[in-house]
Amino acid sequence: xxxxxxxxxxxxxxxxxxxxxxxxxxxxxxxxxxxxxxxxxxxxxxxxxxxxxxxxxxxxxxxxxxxxxxxxxxxxxxxxxxxxxxxxxxxxxxxxxxxxxxxxxxxxxxxxxxxxxxxxxxxxxxxxxxxxxxxxxxxxxxxxxxxxxxxx
Amino acid sequence: xxxxxxxxxxxxxxxxxxxxxxxxxxxxxxxxxxxxxxxxxxxxxxxxxxxxxxxxxxxxxxxxxxxxxxxxxxxxxxxxxxxxxxxxxxxxxxxxxxxxxxxxxxxxxxxxxxxxxxxxxxxxxxxxxxxxxxxxxxxxxxxxxxxxxxxxxxxxxxxxxxxxxxxxxxxxxxxxxxxxxxxxxxxxxxxxxxxxxxxxxxxxxxxxxxxxxxxxxxxxxxxxxxxxxxxxxxxxxxxxxxxxxxxxxxxxxxxxxxxxxxxxxxxxxxxxxxxxxxxxxxxxxxxxxxxxxxxxxxxxxxxxxxxxxxxxxxxxxxxxxxxxxxxxxxxxxxxxxxxxxxxxxxxxxxxxxxxxxxxxxxxxxxxxxxxxxxxxxxxxxxxxxxxxxxxxxxxxxxxxxxxxxxxxxxxxxxxxxxxxxxxxxxxxxxxxxxxxxxxxxxxxxxxxxxxxxxxxxxxxxxxxxxxxxxxxxxxxxxxxxxxxxxxxxxxxxxxxxxxxxxx
Numbered sequence: 001x002x003x004x005x006x007x008x009x010x011x012x013x014x015x016x017x018x019x020x021x022x023x024x025x026x027x028x029x030x031x032x033x034x035x036x037x038x039x040x041x042x043x044x045x046x047x048x049x050x051x052x053x054x055x056x057x058x059x060x061x062x063x064x065x066x067x068x069x070x071x072x073x074x075x076x077x078x079x080x081x082x083x084x085x086x087x088x089x090x091x092x093x094x095x096x097x098x099x100x101x102x103x104x105x106x107x108x109x110x111x112x113x114x115x116x117x118x119x120x121x122x123x124x125x126x127x128x129x130x131x132x133x134x135x136x137x138x139x140x141x142x143x144x145x146x147x148x149x150x151x152x
Numbered sequence: 153x154x155x156x157x158x159x160x161x162x163x164x165x166x167x168x169x170x171x172x173x174x175x176x177x178x179x180x181x182x183x184x185x186x187x188x189x190x191x192x193x194x195x196x197x198x199x200x201x202x203x204x205x206x207x208x209x210x211x212x213x214x215x216x217x218x219x220x221x222x223x224x225x226x227x228x229x230x231x232x233x234x235x236x237x238x239x240x241x242x243x244x245x246x247x248x249x250x251x252x253x254x255x256x257x258x259x260x261x262x263x264x265x266x267x268x269x270x271x272x273x274x275x276x277x278x279x280x281x282x283x284x285x286x287x288x289x290x291x292x293x294x295x296x297x298x299x300x301x302x303x304x305x306x307x308x309x310x311x312x313x314x315x316x317x318x319x320x321x322x323x324x325x326x327x328x329x330x331x332x333x334x335x336x337x338x339x340x341x342x343x344x345x346x347x348x349x350x351x352x353x354x355x356x357x358x359x360x361x362x363x364x365x366x367x368x369x370x371x372x373x374x375x376x377x378x379x380x381x382x383x384x385x386x387x388x389x390x391x392x393x394x395x396x397x398x399x400x401x402x403x404x405x406x407x408x409x410x411x412x413x414x415x416x417x418x419x420x421x422x423x424x425x426x427x428x429x430x431x432x433x434x435x436x437x438x439x440x441x442x443x444x445x446x447x448x449x450x451x452x453x454x455x456x457x458x459x460x461x462x463x464x465x466x467x468x469x470x471x472x473x474x475x476x477x478x479x480x481x482x483x484x485x486x487x488x489x490x491x492x493x494x495x496x497x498x499x500x501x502x503x504x505x506x507x508x509x510x511x512x513x514x515x516x517x518x519x520x521x522x523x524x525x526x527x528x529x530x531x532x533x534x535x536x537x538x539x540x541x542x543x544x545x546x547x548x549x550x551x552x553x554x555x556x557x558x559x560x561x562x563x564x565x566x567x568x569x570x571x572x573x574x575x576x577x578x579x580x581x582x583x584x585x586x587x588x589x590x591x592x593x594x595x596x597x598x599x600x601x602x603x604x605x606x607x608x609x610x611x612x613x614x615x616x617x618x619x620x621x622x623x624x625x626x627x628x629x630x631x632x633x634x635x636x637x638x639x640x641x642x643x644x645x646x647x648x649x650x651x652x653x654x655x
Binding site: 079081082084085086088089092095096098099102103104105106107108 | 154155158162165166168169170171172173175176211212213214215222260263
């Protein structure tokens with residue numbers, strides 16, 4: 001159900017602006033891309049899982065403003081509380097990886113992989129940790145936003 | 153098992169995440185909660201045996217060396233506390249299977265119960281003060297939610313008082329941390345202890361000790377900072393208030409014991425005398441408050457306060473025997489107090505009221521429940537041969553040995569007053585007949601389905617058996633408590649274990 005069909009339905013839905021909903025559709029992928037960019041550069045430069053998660057939540061928040069709760073839930077696919085649980089498990093897993101290698105809990109492990117020629121990529125458990133934080137922040141922020149939106 | 157000290161934190165963490173994922177599948181969620189609680193108990197016991205054998209287990213998280221990274225330190229005292237937290241957590245999880253309504257279940261009771269356990273265990277393991285603060289906050293966040301979950305009027309009213317006073321405590325804690333960091337330039341407890349032993353400004357150090365005393369004193373519900381406790385503990389469902397009653401104040405007591413055996417030990421004539429005075433006042437006000445109450449759980453809440461007084465009394469006397477008495481007392485208290493709250497919960501389920509004036513006659517309608525009340529109640533009052541007798545015996549013996557007759561006598565008096573208010577519950581709720589004003593309640597005492605009854609009684613019976621075991625064979629636990637006390641009284645061993653250097 002797109003925004004155009006529902007504009008006339010009900011009092012609340014009459015508040016919907018076509019400019020906002022069109023802009024939201026274009027902006028959302030870009031904001032999500034930006035949040036992924038922040039997540040990836042976060043280990044050594046400003047950014048990281050927390051900020052990335054907040055910006056991703058902002059993207060979904062914008063969608064929530066432009067459309068409604070059901071639409072946003074459908075877009076998220078997963079219940080945001082499940083997202084929090086998944087994120088916590090990812091965090092736990094990244095901490096445990098060091099343990100399986102015989103190091104204390106939370107020890108950072110880094111792997112260096114060659115892509116092509118002189119291009120290398122370094123991937124380590126801190127990045128996985130950050131990805132978990134990203135999911136937790138996105139999940140908890142969305143839980144709050146959706147709960148607030150359902151209130152009225 | 154290099155990371156064994158991290159497990160009591162990680163298992164509840166994993167359990168909570170699994171419960172969160174299965175929030176919409178109640179059966180799966182319950183299964184995860186129960187399995188997680190049992191696993192937690194097993195690894196707590198493993199940690200206890202490991203510390204018995206090795207003395208100290210230290211984990212430098214992330215492989216960062218001690219004063220810079222996060223240290224998790226398990227000595228005998230902390231692993232005993234963790235074992236008790238796990239015992240309480242397991243008992244509550246089983247009890248909650250029957251005692252928590254499906255609404256609270258679907259809004260995340262189990263995840264937050266396990267997050268609370270994680271915070272509590274984190275406090276017991278924290279090797280630096282800032283981490284202790286963080287774990288306090290984790291524990292408080294979870295407890296705020298558990299307290300308010302369900303959103304009943306009384307719950308919110310009690311919750312507001314609880315939240316505000318605990319935030320004040322956190323502010324004190326953070327201020328003290330800042331000043332301490334300015335003074336010694338480190339937050340690792342072993343490192344602070346090392347610096348404070350040679351520091352000069354004893355005036356500032358004493359002021360810091362007082363700030364920490366206030367911060368931890370609010371959490372431990374010491375006189376005169378206890379008002380949040382009786383205002384809030386009777387409001388949430390019994391499964392919640394039982395875990396609060398068993399564990400939360402004891403985290404404050406643990407922090408006090410840790411701080412005043414490791415960090416602030418140079419001005420004992422000032423700090424520990426003050427602690428002794430506070431202990432006396434706490435014991436007395438708590439028990440007097442209990443005598444004039446009429447609600448089942450309100451009486452029990454006031455008793456927590458007076459019992460905290462006993463624990464702090466051992467810290468104030470500050471001899472090996474007294475500290476062993478404190479450790480013994482904490483162990484005894486957590487088991488007994490949790491059990492008493494669970495009994496009050498079943499009484500509430502049977503008659504739908506907590507007001508002692510409207511209860512009565514349980515001895516004839518629910519005789520087994522009466523016995524289950526009697527064991528922990530008499531133990532709390534300190535009658536032999538139950539665990540409470542030995543706990544009080546060691547503490548009062550220690551006080552007489554140090555020629556502190558006044559506090560010893562006060563301990564005896566408070567014990568007698570405890571017995572009086574336990575008698576009050578016994579007389580009004582268990583003995584006698586159902587009040588004539590509510591004859592219909594007698595006829596319509598609710599019948600609990602057998603499955604639920606089993607889940608209610610299993611934890612209560614186990615805890616009662618534990619009390620009896622400690623009471624009949626106190627030697628083993630006393631041995632452990634003495635070892636824990638000797639560790640506590642020798643900070644150099646702690647410093648050596650964490651930093652790898654001696655003074």
